[in-house]
Amino acid sequence: MKTEILLSREPGSPIATVTLSNPRKLNAISTAMWCSLKETMDELHRDESLRCIVIRGEGKAFAAGGDVEEFLTVRDDFESAKVYHGKWVAGALGAIVACRHPVVAMIEGPCVGGGLEIASCCDLRIAAAGAKFGAPIMKLGFTMAATELVGLVALAGPAVVLEILLEGRLFSAQEAYEKGLVTRVVLDEAVAEESYAAAGRIAKGAPLVARAHKQLVRRLVATVQALSDTETRDNFAFLDSEDYREGLKAFLEKRSPQFKGC
């Protein structure tokens, strides 16, 4: 099966739907999908007839993370990590934020790792009660890229993000709501209805005002000083660790990893 980003829009509708599709892996985001997501958002940005975008996953999942299998080849050293995170992932996340139209994340099932990063860059997050949130990458032996982490910290604050990353638990939708990760929680069977209802409310307002608010609210968040080259290199130091190799290997062999701290 293909891994792809699907774009659909009912004739005459002011709302477009972007679907993350990698159904064999709970919509884990492959490199091709990160690239296509950026292109899709850029294209929608240019379409002034649009009023709102809904991002969802294929079937009953939002996205279960990055495509870990790929990491062995596409993110194996500092140079490839800089391209993977700095260009592909950051490009896609940045295109969601920079898109002139408001974006609603419709979240069912797992919203994990890269999926959580995508959701955190959307403007609203409507969660099904059965959705699950987290980023248990400490079990895989790698650190989140700062360019992806900064949006999560801005959304939910440092304490919630540290909890997610240090313990590696998955949160229920209710816990995610209590901790500011999602906008609201609805019954599983109502998540599409409520997501498009929210998009519809947005679409009824003055479009220039929605666009101005999307930009202005983010402008009024205090900025974080950019990482130095040394800090960026430190961010990817895990690539040289034995634990990273062990983490990926254990994941692909479906066993528990044995970490050594080196």
Place this chain on the structure above:
Amino acid sequence: MKTEILLSREPGSPIATVTLSNPRKLNAISTAMWCSLKETMDELHRDESLRCIVIRGEGKAFAAGGDVEEFLTVRDDFESAKVYHGKWVAGALGAIVACRHPVVAMIEGPCVGGGLEIASCCDLRIAAAGAKFGAPIMKLGFTMAATELVGLVALAGPAVVLEILLEGRLFSAQEAYEKGLVTRVVLDEAVAEESYAAAGRIAKGAPLVARAHKQLVRRLVATVQALSDTETRDNFAFLDSEDYREGLKAFLEKRSPQFKGC
């Protein structure tokens, strides 16, 4: 009926009450009221015998927003918007923040638009269960002024503020509490009692300590870089849009607006 700011204080009491009064319009804040609110807060700031201030609305409403009818005359182009928002509104909100005494907002009924802005500048917000919170200005075709938005973002974070502005829903007091917009929620009939109880607790502490804490806590929030002239101009670009004229017209004619995105 007059639109005015009322000031009262029981003889010998350490607590003053400031009342937003425009009962014909659910206490919508007129230009005269913004100016008078600033003067009143400045006057209370100078009174060292005071220990705490309660801001409330006349009757069963806090404040339903700015006085929209006035916008046709007092906020009609960039120059008048700079005075209206930069001098009158920012003056009143700044005077609440700069006032040496802690300020408690006692909130019943609608706390919307300019009312929500006032509440967000107070130090505590005690809400009646039936109070309603929001800023559905996307239905009126205009953007919130950055000088007013920055306090809301500091209070509740960018995600909650985007939700308020993009969807234009009104929140219940309970939802406002869950999202960090209010300090606590009490039964409708207990809101005055609890607001003055909170003011009383504040008044019993060491006054110099309360004043130092009010100032110091705000000092320890990371600052946002001031808007450039171009950004300020962009903030008021809606003034030249057809949608703004349509939004005001539809509101005053009590019909739904037809926005075109220009």
Place this chain on the structure above:
Amino acid sequence: MKTEILLSREPGSPIATVTLSNPRKLNAISTAMWCSLKETMDELHRDESLRCIVIRGEGKAFAAGGDVEEFLTVRDDFESAKVYHGKWVAGALGAIVACRHPVVAMIEGPCVGGGLEIASCCDLRIAAAGAKFGAPIMKLGFTMAATELVGLVALAGPAVVLEILLEGRLFSAQEAYEKGLVTRVVLDEAVAEESYAAAGRIAKGAPLVARAHKQLVRRLVATVQALSDTETRDNFAFLDSEDYREGLKAFLEKRSPQFKGC
């Protein structure tokens, strides 16, 4: 009885326990304890075999604050306050934050003043349902040091911190959870089990990843400009007030203070 910091670790365990012990005063933190807490955290920082640290109080209390009795001698003027807060307290809190290992606060009973400051510098906060949170120092006539306040504001936001400091109430664990002060609340009898379960989850992840995340998440919080010398002096202006003398005196005589605002 001694006031001390106890350090324990089961043979072969990846988790160390640091115990705040001043049982005569609900583990109020004496100067000796602040100094020892810093030394203990520095020592644990250097131990690369460790995976996680649990900080708890002796018996059924976390810590009821600083040791107020001591203030009469060790924090009596600006010079001594600069040493007490700038060196001893800031040294201990900074050592928790700088410690390479994740730190879990296990919180029963009072978590007040200096105790709340310690908890706010930990990475996770597991609270017993009966725990109590606050910093009612307005009843003692003094202002929180900015170096201690900044962590609380980063954790829970300015509105929650102002509420704590202005009203001087104690929060229940549930209210503390709702306001972002604690990570989760469990039954009183389950607080040790859940705290060590959380530490165990952390200990099972890749250690270098936990250390990187602890550092990186804090790096991605926008920084606050350091206080000027004048601002630091203002922070301790209470030392010259009659109300500070009265506050301490009333506390030690177990009576209500009579503040005059000077």
